Amino acid sequence: MAEVAALDQVEPASPGGPEVAGRSPWALAGRRLVRNRVAMGGLVLFLLIVVVSFAAPIYADHVAHVNPFENNLNGTTIVNGKKVPLLQQGGGILHLGETPIGPTWDIHHYFLGADQNGRDVASRVLYGGRSSLIVGVGSAVLCCFFATVLALLAGFHGGVVDSVFSRSMDVIWAFPVLLLAICVATVLLNAPNGVGVGPIRVQASSLWLPTLIIAFIFLPYVFRPVRGHVLAVSEKEYVEAAIAQGASGWRLVFSEVLPNVITVVIVLLPLIIATTILTEAALSYLSIGVQPPNASWGSVISDGQGLLYTRPWVAIAPGIMIVLTVLALNVFGDGVRDALDPRAKLRIEG
């Protein structure tokens, strides 16, 4: 981008002097990003969480030796060398209720304790990370992709196309975000034979449903800024120059408009991922996000609600994971924004 190049000027060329090491704006931005220690820290943390979460099967099978998706109410484990039942009956005179064991802090035996169904909380938190990340990142990527395509179409064609898309986005935007997600999710989940378009059937327990729903509700958040940028860029001189040179239609879009607009999307992406992860957690907490047998951080927090006063770790652990992940993404996202457009405002409003 012109501004980026201008700000990071390399030594001026001198005639006959050494070769000027020119750098593309992307490389310059990349270098700026890499030099930003805090942002890199965020990226590393995020990747670490991703790796650990996707290593969930390894942990569950080989380290903890549990199946975190099957009930194990009558199971036992070893604590301090002794065999203890996973669920212990209440004491006193009445013996009401069954309480799962709390954290053992033993990585091989129910590190964070068990939940009400005798399942290993630590494994579920890791597997939960898998689902949350898949839904979070997947929906953000889908959202950005489709919103960009729609914005390009709208901004470039203008007229009716623009009106229709913009008004539709207005409607989605006007829906209280969570509300729309809850409505759609409730309805789709209670269409018990899954939802289908033609031959494609999506089961309620599939991760596709929350992914698509969340991608859908955040479309306006990406569409609006991107469209704004498309409109702005379309009026710039270099586009006019390209048109004068005979470029038109999709070639124009791809060669001139898109590269300049893509930075908006790149800056938005980490922030959108952070938001989608939080939204997925909220939906799963309300039991209309990720469905059993899949676990997600939000659903484990929901499981922990009934145990909050006696076994708070079931609710605390997944929450900590969410905070770390979203924090890492926010920090990294800040770094990306600073690298690509150091003078941009904090929020790119639509």
Added chain:
Amino acid sequence: MATFIIRRMLSLFLVMFVITVVVFMIFFHTPGIDPTRQIAGRNPSAAAVKEIKHQFGLDRPLPIQYLLMMKKIFITRDLVSYSNQGQRIVPEVVQAAPATLSLAFGAAVIWVVVSILMGLAAAVFKGSLVDPVLMILALIGISMPVFWVGELANLITQSRWHDTFLFHWVPPLGYTPFVQDPGLWFKGLVIPWITLSIAFIGLYARVLRSSLLEVQNEDYVRTARAKGLSERRVLLRHTLRTSMITYVSLFGLDFGALVAGATLLTEVVFGIHGVGYLTYQSIGNLDLPTIMVTVIYGAFFIVLANAFVDIAYAWLDPRIRPA
């Protein structure tokens, strides 16, 4: 200016209309959900089912049903809930609104005051340790899911430390109307207010700080400094005012969203029976009339807030007025 306002209002109505149609289609047209069954009660006879269908207009074509519902909401205002046919919905929503409004207002006061202080401090003390520390706190605030924070708050204030001097005053979860007991109203809302405001404090502190820093480099600020004004005066009289434009417009949108029912998660966690809670419950019961009214209520406030912010922006900054 006037035409701009009128056009925004028109577009508001259009958007509301589309939203109601969408909600209607979502819930009415869904397989597996039969409103007749909800109204008919338990184990009704076939004849009763047929009569109810007719009585509630459920055997008419969908567009007619939609119009009937709209009529009942706006004109006759006697729309009843499917889950409880003794319950009129519009008064029910009106009764629930004060809880949501109390929650939203209180949280807004806290978050505005704290975020302005934080943002100012971070900008003023940029370069020292204060800035990054405050910003990290802000980031952490944004990163915490509000329902989780609420759960932890409950754990601490209701259970673990309830008996200490810190939290013994925290009443059991729930909302007490102000007119019934102002003291209890206040005590019961303090923890929810703080919980709800945390994420917003983080966000707005960052927004303000960033706006302030950006404006610092503007020409008119440099002129003010060159004239010999103290940093503090420059900050408070020049940069802060300009920075508030972004802040205020964002605030308008977020506050509108809260009033509209984005308080849902906080209400559910703290047992506050506001509009958000009502919405959530009615969706779980697939009680279409209640869903419809709460969605209309919510969408109205959001669209209104949007329009208001647009108008305020246009008034504040003539450059942005559309042709």
Added chain:
Amino acid sequence: MEKRFWRGLVAMGAIAAVVIAAGCGGSGGGGSSSGGSSSPSTTAAAHKGGTFTILANSSFGVADPAQNYTLQEWQLLINSHDGLVQFKRVGGTAGTQIVPDLATSIPTPTDGGKTYTFQLHKGIKFSNGQVMKPSDFVTTFERQFTVPGPTSFYSGIVGASACKPSHCDLSKGVVADDSAYTLTIHLTAPDPEFLDKLALPFAYVVPASTSKKLTGNNVPPGTGPYMWKSYNPNKEAVLVRNPYFKVWNPAAQPEGYPDQIVEKYGLQISDEVTQVERGAADEVFDGDVIPADRLNELNSPQYANQVHVNALTADWYFAFNTTTPPFNNQKARQAVNYAADRSAYVKIGGGSALAVPTCQILPPNFPGYKPYCPYTNGSDTTKWHGVDLAKAKQLVKESGTSGAKVVVNSGNDETSKALGEQMVSDLNKIGYKASGQYLADGIQYPYVQNSKNHSKWNIAWSAWYQDYPAPSDFLNVLLGCGSIHPNSDASPNIAAFCDKAIQAKMDQAEKTGVTNPDAANQIWAQVDHEMTDQAPWVDLYNPKQIDFLSKRVGNYQWNPQWYILIDQLWVK
């Protein structure tokens, strides 16, 4: 009635009054006192007064007694309204006895058991001052048909079959003589359970001027010691004393102790517990769904006198879809019964203090109950001891259904979801490919009843609480051929199970019950065992109810029909 509306209990008819009551089922804590506490008039007077506050998570929906089918409202309606007959208002097994209420005595039916003639008390007033007359009952029964709601209880009345919501004329079936003060009811066929049905709040008298349409959340005036001051489903219900009430039959409708009864709505159950612990309220209504982390607190000795646990005559079970493979095969169904780990289900239900595993249909302490559990390891078939996976796997093999895809349908609240997940586990253990389908509670129950959805699920969770302690209320209502209503959301025979031979036996038991209840119960016991062998269900456990009361509450009594007797509690 099914779980959500489990709050409906009908009096056991005097005819079916032979209760095999091994005990009152009370255990722990304050337990259930039988026969009520001794309350000479001095003690009674000293304890009169005060306000009893109940905390409930949600309201009971619409308040019109002609529609409401929830125990939650019924526990209050028995104090504000009266029927022709009533359960004895005492705790323990004596509380299952039918006594006359507005009638002066229990009549013997004439005309081959089809006609009941009641002589009514004179001078009883409604809470609005009107005098109760027999013709008020005509309106009461007609409202059963003009207001949407369950009608099957009274469909045996002459003229009922022609009734529709727009028009119902029962003048031939319910004959009122206001001068002689008699009420005569004509049935189309003898019904040994009719007196039970008359003790249901549906049949409690309301003034003849009451609208034939749904009165919404306004409760029509009644003749009981309390009257409804207000009901706001989002806030609370308030009952105060009825100024026109005078005791005419203390066994059926005694004077209540509290001056006011308040039921508050909308609290989370965890907070209900907290408030009662602190004495800010008197009763946790949702004692059956107290979250696990609070249950443990109730075990503490400081609450010993405030926690009461009582067995319920109810089943929590999974119904097979017997119309489609693989569970149209009896061996497959039996296999699942052998594999179902009832001890795990019991743990989900709150542990062995709160749930008792069972294999058969009828619950303990029920007429016709003889302990029977064939689906266990070992040789003792009177109770469940453990799973028999070997037998289960063998039966799967013999049935030829191994590897079949099975959809487990359940609710999405914490407990029913956990039960569903456990069933998925159990099915997978014996070679099926099971997956879960979790629907919102309000949808799940009608969904699994409707035959249109039969292709979508293979085994579904449900729960049933007695309407009245007659074996037919479980065996015939839930598994009888006549309870299958195709394409309807109201078809209580979820399993769509129909065995002609067993049905014939049930019909015979019903007929015998008119004249010889003991003999009838013998037949019902056989039916129960044969039905269990056919395995239309996997019955999991019989739940228990927790009543958690504040420290100041005294005179707790557990009535098997109405459960906690609110009006008899002392709050002073």
